[in-house]
Amino acid sequence: MAIHQIKIGTYNVENFYDRFDDPYSYTDDLWGARTTKPKKLDEIYNLGERLRQDKPDVMAFQEVENKGALHEFNIEHLGGQFRDIVVVEGNDPRGIQVGVASRFPLGQVVSYQFLRDIQDRRKGKIFSRDLLEVEILDPDNFTYLFTMFVSHLKSKFVDPSLKGEKREAAQQRATQRRTRQAMAMAQLIKRRFYDPQQAYYVVTGDFNDTPDAPALQPLLNNPELNLYDVLQSVPPDDRWTHYWSAAKEHSQIDYILLSPMLRSRMVNGSAHVIHRSNSTGSDHKPVYVSLRVGWD
DSSP: OOOEEEEEEEEEEEEEOOSSOOTTOTTSSSSSTTOOOOOOHHHHHHHHHHHHHHOOSEEEEEEEOOHHHHHHHHHHHHSSOOSEEEEOOOSOTTOOEEEEEESSOEEEEEEOTTOBOTTSTTOOBSOSSOEEEEEEEOTTTOOEEEEEEEEEOOOSOOOTTOOHHHHHHHHHHHHHHHHHHHHHHHHHHHHHSSSGGGSOEEEEEEOSSOTTOGGGHHHHTOTTTOOEEGGGGSOGGGOOOEEETTTTEEEOOEEEEEOHHHHTTBOTTOOEEOOSGGGOSSSBOOEEEEEEESOO
16 A cells, blocks of 8 residues: 555635525525625635645535535635545534545544533534545555544534623533533543554634633643644744634634654644635634655
8 A cells, every 4th residue: 555645724714504405404594683695706716716726635524514615615716626525414503514525535433412411401413514534545546544533512602692691601601512522532442442652633613712722621722532633833923814804813723633653643733724815715714734644
């Protein structure tokens, strides 16, 4: 089996809704209070231009409505750049899903959207969207290369009509849920691999919080996993992945985390965030890193 250099990335493409009405979604119509609108064509074009230039081999996406929308985007704007695409409908009431598009063949796919939150008095589902586990395979013989875990954690957004103590309580609930989601991801990975430090996997996505946030420490600073944030190798001023215009705030809330074994396969100097002007089309920026995977 040959050694492959693979460029992987993550990108929150911000409300990538298609132009078709979904009769089974109460938000996907023209009359509802939380109506979702199709992604603007100029924004789709900009996203396509960005990915055509970047040429990732495996891309994790957040906020895609469905597989059809991503498939159409791949054909019409990327020229069929990706070979395999997976998007699984998850828990978000607005219908924004996580997914993976890949030049390399995909193997087993597992959705953890039905995992229950035992600390929630209502015993609801712990993931607001999903945690998706996807195997990446060798294109020559379809043997296993590595696993990608993709998620989109609970947002900090709360109803703007809430004020005072009610607003603070809502913010606290969101933070507590994001914390439990990070804990659940770490626990699932530990159960998934006999020895997580000897396994080949990536944890990626929009985690909606900064690297120093207590909510993410169960995942980012877990000694049993020892995950490596690839943007640690990037100068601090270049690590931001999201710009919040209301607060005029740049922050890193998107991540590519490597297991120790994959960190040893990371191409030096390959981690970066795209900040160029034609990366518009989303309020997030794509993050990339290259790996050497496979065996001689």
